[in-house]
Amino acid sequence: MFIKRSALKIAGQSPGTLMYVGEEKAEKVKIQIIDYNGSDLAEKEVGTIKDCLPFKTSDSVTWINVTGIHDLRIIEDLGSQLNLHPLLLEDVANTEQRPKMDDYEDYLFIVLKMLYTEKNSRRIQHEQLSLILMPGVVLSLQEFEEDVFDPVRERIRKGKGHIRTKGADYLMYALIDTIVDHYFHLFEEIGEQVEILQEEVITDPQPKTLHQIQNLKREMIFLRKSVWPLREIISALVRGDYSLIHEDVILYLRDVYDHTIQVIDTVETYRDMLSGMLDIYLSSVSNKMNEVMKVLTIIATIFIPLTFLAGIYGMNFKYMPELELKWAYPILWIIMISVFGFMLIYFKRKKWL
Amino acid sequence: MFIKRSALKIAGQSPGTLMYVGEEKAEKVKIQIIDYNGSDLAEKEVGTIKDCLPFKTSDSVTWINVTGIHDLRIIEDLGSQLNLHPLLLEDVANTEQRPKMDDYEDYLFIVLKMLYTEKNSRRIQHEQLSLILMPGVVLSLQEFEEDVFDPVRERIRKGKGHIRTKGADYLMYALIDTIVDHYFHLFEEIGEQVEILQEEVITDPQPKTLHQIQNLKREMIFLRKSVWPLREIISALVRGDYSLIHEDVILYLRDVYDHTIQVIDTVETYRDMLSGMLDIYLSSVSNKMNEVMKVLTIIATIFIPLTFLAGIYGMNFKYMPELELKWAYPILWIIMISVFGFMLIYFKRKKWL
Amino acid sequence: MFIKRSALKIAGQSPGTLMYVGEEKAEKVKIQIIDYNGSDLAEKEVGTIKDCLPFKTSDSVTWINVTGIHDLRIIEDLGSQLNLHPLLLEDVANTEQRPKMDDYEDYLFIVLKMLYTEKNSRRIQHEQLSLILMPGVVLSLQEFEEDVFDPVRERIRKGKGHIRTKGADYLMYALIDTIVDHYFHLFEEIGEQVEILQEEVITDPQPKTLHQIQNLKREMIFLRKSVWPLREIISALVRGDYSLIHEDVILYLRDVYDHTIQVIDTVETYRDMLSGMLDIYLSSVSNKMNEVMKVLTIIATIFIPLTFLAGIYGMNFKYMPELELKWAYPILWIIMISVFGFMLIYFKRKKWL
Amino acid sequence: MFIKRSALKIAGQSPGTLMYVGEEKAEKVKIQIIDYNGSDLAEKEVGTIKDCLPFKTSDSVTWINVTGIHDLRIIEDLGSQLNLHPLLLEDVANTEQRPKMDDYEDYLFIVLKMLYTEKNSRRIQHEQLSLILMPGVVLSLQEFEEDVFDPVRERIRKGKGHIRTKGADYLMYALIDTIVDHYFHLFEEIGEQVEILQEEVITDPQPKTLHQIQNLKREMIFLRKSVWPLREIISALVRGDYSLIHEDVILYLRDVYDHTIQVIDTVETYRDMLSGMLDIYLSSVSNKMNEVMKVLTIIATIFIPLTFLAGIYGMNFKYMPELELKWAYPILWIIMISVFGFMLIYFKRKKWL
Amino acid sequence: MFIKRSALKIAGQSPGTLMYVGEEKAEKVKIQIIDYNGSDLAEKEVGTIKDCLPFKTSDSVTWINVTGIHDLRIIEDLGSQLNLHPLLLEDVANTEQRPKMDDYEDYLFIVLKMLYTEKNSRRIQHEQLSLILMPGVVLSLQEFEEDVFDPVRERIRKGKGHIRTKGADYLMYALIDTIVDHYFHLFEEIGEQVEILQEEVITDPQPKTLHQIQNLKREMIFLRKSVWPLREIISALVRGDYSLIHEDVILYLRDVYDHTIQVIDTVETYRDMLSGMLDIYLSSVSNKMNEVMKVLTIIATIFIPLTFLAGIYGMNFKYMPELELKWAYPILWIIMISVFGFMLIYFKRKKWL
Secondary structure, three states: OOOOHHHHOOOOOOOOOOOOOOOOOOOOOEEEEEEEOOOOEEEEEEOOHHHHHHHHHOOOEEEEEEEOOOOHHHHHHHHHHHOOOHHHHHHHHOOOOOOEEEEOOOOEEEEEEEEEEOOOOOOEEEEEEEEEEEOOEEEEEEOOOOOOOHHHHHHHHHOOOOHHHOOHHHHHHHHHHHHHHHHHHHHHHHHHHHHHHHHHHHHOOOHHHHHHHHHHHHHHHHHHHHHHHHHHHHHHHHHOOOOOOOHHHHHHHHHHHHHHHHHHHHHHHHHHHHHHHHHHHHHHHHHHHHHHHHHHHHHHHHHHHHHHHHHHOOOOOOOOHHHHOOOHHHHHHHHHHHHHHHHHHHHHHOOOO | OOOOHHHHOOOOOOOOOOOOOOOOOOOOOEEEEEEEOOOOEEEEEEOOHHHHHHHHHOOOEEEEEEEOOOOHHHHHHHHHHHOOOHHHHHHHHOOOOOOEEEEOOOOEEEEEEEEEEOOOOOOEEEEEEEEEEEOOEEEEEEOOOOOOOHHHHHHHHHOOOOHHHOOHHHHHHHHHHHHHHHHHHHHHHHHHHHHHHHHHHHHOOOHHHHHHHHHHHHHHHHHHHHHHHHHHHHHHHHHOOOOOOOHHHHHHHHHHHHHHHHHHHHHHHHHHHHHHHHHHHHHHHHHHHHHHHHHHHHHHHHHHHHHHHHHHOOOOOOOOHHHHOOOHHHHHHHHHHHHHHHHHHHHHHOOOO | OOOOHHHHHHOOOOOOOOOOOOOOOOOOOEEEEEEEOOOOEEEEEEOOHHHHHHHHHOOOEEEEEEEOOOOHHHHHHHHHHHOOOHHHHHHHHOOOOOOEEEEOOOOEEEEEEEEEEOOOOOOEEEEEEEEEEEOOEEEEEEOOOOOOOHHHHHHHHHOOOOHHHOOHHHHHHHHHHHHHHHHHHHHHHHHHHHHHHHHHHHHOOOHHHHHHHHHHHHHHHHHHHHHHHHHHHHHHHHHOOOOOOOHHHHHHHHHHHHHHHHHHHHHHHHHHHHHHHHHHHHHHHHHHHHHHHHHHHHHHHHHHHHHHHHHHOOOOOOOOHHHHOOOHHHHHHHHHHHHHHHHHHHHHHOOOO | OOOOHHHHHHOOOOOOOOOOOOOOOOOOOEEEEEEEOOOOEEEEEEOOHHHHHHHHHOOOEEEEEEEOOOOHHHHHHHHHHHOOOHHHHHHHHOOOOOOEEEEOOOOEEEEEEEEEEOOOOOOEEEEEEEEEEEOOEEEEEEOOOOOOOHHHHHHHHHOOOOHHHOOHHHHHHHHHHHHHHHHHHHHHHHHHHHHHHHHHHHHOOOHHHHHHHHHHHHHHHHHHHHHHHHHHHHHHHHHOOOOOOOHHHHHHHHHHHHHHHHHHHHHHHHHHHHHHHHHHHHHHHHHHHHHHHHHHHHHHHHHHHHHHHHHHOOOOOOOOHHHHOOOHHHHHHHHHHHHHHHHHHHHHHOOOO | OOOOHHHHHHOOOOOOOOOOOOOOOOOOOEEEEEEEOOOOEEEEEEOOHHHHHHHHHOOOEEEEEEEOOOOHHHHHHHHHHHOOOHHHHHHHHOOOOOOEEEEOOOOEEEEEEEEEEOOOOOOEEEEEEEEEEEOOEEEEEEOOOOOOOHHHHHHHHHOOOOHHHOOHHHHHHHHHHHHHHHHHHHHHHHHHHHHHHHHHHHHOOOHHHHHHHHHHHHHHHHHHHHHHHHHHHHHHHHHOOOOOOOHHHHHHHHHHHHHHHHHHHHHHHHHHHHHHHHHHHHHHHHHHHHHHHHHHHHHHHHHHHHHHHHHHOOOOOOOOHHHHOOOHHHHHHHHHHHHHHHHHHHHHHOOOO
């Protein structure tokens, strides 16, 4: 579950051997190009990587978005046309990567995780997004067709914000920013689940509840594993040792950095809350047991002595003077009711009732 | 609860897009200016940011306090008049920020949290305070009208302490110092709640008590998230890499730093105490169960054998020689009382009574 | 309890505002001077700080010990006569300081905690000691009259050890060393309490025991908060960046450093032991419950079936052939005793008896 | 188990004393040489180390693989022929080493752990692999004959990938990469065990299950001890302070580094999952106890009062008017059935049924 | 126990005051000298430190071993003859030192702990060993007569290994190495205890078992306190900032460093295992309680309803038609046996039997 069987396909292979390990989601490979500068904008969908090359050498910013990376020929083609390192291509295809950044001097390579919850099971799913930043070019590679980048496309088309006046580094920032912003949507959903659990654990704790708490806890561990490396990546970008990223974009990246910190804070907070719930669950269970015990004890403590008394006068001794007395029976009832009453008062005082 | 829905409004927006995410508390925007030096003092309430500009260029220290940041036109105006970075303006408006400091070279930008407990629910609330330090100017921005800075205003008006003889950096220090000092008030209230809980958990532990412990624990997590970044901010200021802050003010900031350390220590101490309480709670519950069990055991252990004896002589066998004996009944009573007494002594020795 | 109400008096005040926050313990301010070099020794008790000045400028080492810092006029006087920073004076008066060291270039300022257990309650108490090291002068300030420095005074008077041949930095070392050595006395007392608890938790665990464990644990947290900063202070001194402290004294400070490490080790060890006790306590409680359950089960399991048998022959059916048999009653007794014996053997084998 | 008795054989010995501490697995020592460059390839099995020397001095890359290190003469011979440090030889023979890297200037020495699960017991076993990197030569030493390096051999023979065009450092990288890739196979097996346990702990928790959880947890501790030092080793190699490793191979080592991080992440995830299972186990046990208690309480609470009623009318008082009434017996049955029904409703409402 | 009363004797004393704080074990002081170089060897037992001086100045390596450090005159003599710092002498005599290294420029001073288990109580005991490394001289000081250095002496006498050809730094390494190797013997004994406990905790958990687990855990804490500083010491030596230690010996010290890491790993592993045992213990206890409860519940649930039935027909109502029926009694028996059987099947299905 955490290490997919598919990840094992590549073990023992020569490094740089391309092998796609995820599910195939996109039906067809799609290469989408947006080329823009302050004044002009061109959008085009091309068939091969080769068609992108004219855009690459232009002065304008070029965003090449490749969907459907299970087609390894495209990736190989990409490698040879753009002169990318084989290890990079392997990382693009191996969608079980940990988020990471590699600096290949001529270009920066960043692997991110796009997180979302599955509609039915409410489990957290992830898709891998690879970003390659070259001078004047941003390459984004992913398997899934529907992405979250439409608002960015809109901003480019309408020239909203600074995006049209800035370089490729700003475009990369905008993409990362969109991914991180999307994490907050995820948290809203998780937050709802956490609040529902929190009520359930107090009002009606079931073994199922415990199970759900454990599941969410495990998902928090998973989230953490995705977000911590992201923090490191952006922190390295902010430190500013990369010539491809300009001074003024670092300011914006610092803003994303603050957001990742906030995401990490939230993950930690949820983990703490879920741990607290476990304590409440266990104490709820033991409270319920306590209550069961009290009922048993009250009933047994009241009736066992009374049954004893009844047993006494059920004995068949020849000489039992009480049996002959006329008022013995009603007197015994009075005694029994008194014992009963005394017990009730005792339990009231013990706060068992 | 930890990520407000409102925080999501800004996801997907172009960075630098202004959007106010908190509740609107102030009825009207209010811009208050205090301009002073060693000898002179001017106080004024102005309508627009433009009216502040003359004060800004003067030699004296100028404190511009803006209340009611939900009016985004004012913030935009501020940005253009004072030439502030759009990301800074976005941070001012987004009141769900984590405490942080950004160095924009010409000015320092600090986000702080003002913490207080709500009157009715006793829950911890927070308001965001943004401070911008420029040469000779301190800008403070907040939503809530009533602030805690009145003692600082008094000190400026009456020329008490060093405040009139020092620069804008000292004014900023004085504002931060007031905020941190205010945290101690908060702790006094929390301390009272902790002490009440501590008694309750020993004398009368209820599921409700556990719930309150968990709530306080969660609030401690929240406090920690607010105070740790503050510590980092002040630590960075003390390290003295900012030309806007002079040598002699760093000494004072070191003092604030000591206070934040003390605040953190206290948060950690309360967390430890609350964890300890959880242990006491669980052991109290199991002690109570133990007590219930003892009562049941004592009653059952005494009366079950006696009831058995009574049952024996309730049998209808034709040939039961004891039944015919004259002294059998009183002798049985003596036996039963002896068993009863023996049991009592046994339980006494076991310390169950 | 951790943040005394008195600590709040200073919130909102101008920094450098003197305010004494502790209890007044000394009846009268006392200024005691010991001035010595290798050959000469002078002791004097003076009325005002001014009287100390001649000693300060002499070549010899001067130790000025001020008792009764609640008298703020003395502290103010001190500040103006010796030209001390107002923040330092505030720290001297505010006896709720965290141990710390501030370097004011011309002098070093160290705040320490003197720890001792209160006679009656056995709770740990602390008193603040402020040390100021200037060239040739050590100033020690405290509220409580009786201090632990008499052995140091004796060593100076009798010229024992190196103390008379060394400078003011050695004197400061000697004072810190005495404080740290005193912590070991405290640990002896705590160690006794821990050992008593350790026996109690095994032989006779009571809710009270748990409470004492928690109290000691809390005191360990408190001790930790006092000792860790001390370690940092001495570590900074040993690193040797202070011109007021000479090479040869650093060797001695390294020795004190080793002692503080040992103190911290001991605190951590006690914390671990107390955590272990909590586990033993909880398991003792559940063992006792187990024992109670066993007694109940043994009694109930033996007598409930027997009572059933007696009940059978207490029935009033007209046609119950056993009732008429002569040997039925003794045979039933034999059966009952067999059941009883079988049960005993069963419980023996289960190791419940 | 963690420190094998055999590890003690070497205590007190002169350092550099050779002593093999593992099991003897290989029947005979085997020295296998693969010598290759871009164009040529030679494979040979030789009898003595001396026979390797001609290959060593050649320009081509030489891989010397020694199997069966229990034969100490071979190791000694190796030391004298290749001029290796006695401590290195001792480390090769002592198969209980922690993974580590030593830089002997002329050559790099790396100790790795090959991990696999034993067929029958499913316990994790480990074998030690020693790698020595010299200019143009990689020496690999191990006890077990069957190794995991066959894919590497194939790549060399078939000239697949870069391996034939690169130097000895790339060969060493390829060997380490294969080892780390193999860890993922191990995780697949562990992952299956974890998933089986996870189901078992919910559906049918047995003391045996707890035991298995503890065993896996211990194995995770062991794995961690093997993988963490590996991470440090590769991290040191990546930092690039070793002249024997060229710039371009560092890129590949960075890839291995990412894999070790992923391995560590997985180990930590499994540890967290196993801790979570322990909580579920304990809560399952207490849920089962709760259920047992409920059955007891329901039965006892229903029948004890009814038995009391029956006991009442089993008494032999002379004057009990109810006994004479014709409808008394059926009325009592109605009362009893009502009590029974009332109890059932009560338990339904309490959700005990 | 952790801070011996004797450690307090030195509090308040002038630093450098000699005071022996341990038990006196050696009957008489013994000064043993071994002086050697590649060709010659001299062994001698001398009466006073003065007799050692000629050996010190020779070119050969001199090992001076002093047994019985409770004789403070010898230590004082040592100090004056060899010109050692008073703080060093104090540390030699104070046998409650934490392991540490002090660099006195002309000589290195190392304090180590020799660990062993006491024969009868199996508790871990420790003895302090002080090592002083000067040019050409190693001084070892200890209280206990029997030491673990005989193998080293043999190696010197027989010229085995490198020891005769290397300097005093190698001798010091050999002594430290012997001490660390000895820790593994200790672990073998502890390992056995751990394995015995591990079986006991599953098969027959007793409160005593818990106690032993806690004891071992405490001893692990103690071991940790001894080994961690040792690691730091050797790490500092390996870093190589000491002119007394030559390049080639650092290689050997790195080997000892690896061993200390292994020792620390083992301590941590045992701690984890002991923590795991605590969980198993607690779950064993609650499993046993569960079993007790099941027995009680089975017996009570079967017989309470049957007893009720018997009670019904023990009633004395005049009109109970069943009592008159001939087959009523055997029918009742059939009903009772059916109830009994039904119950058994129910419990079987619930897996309680």
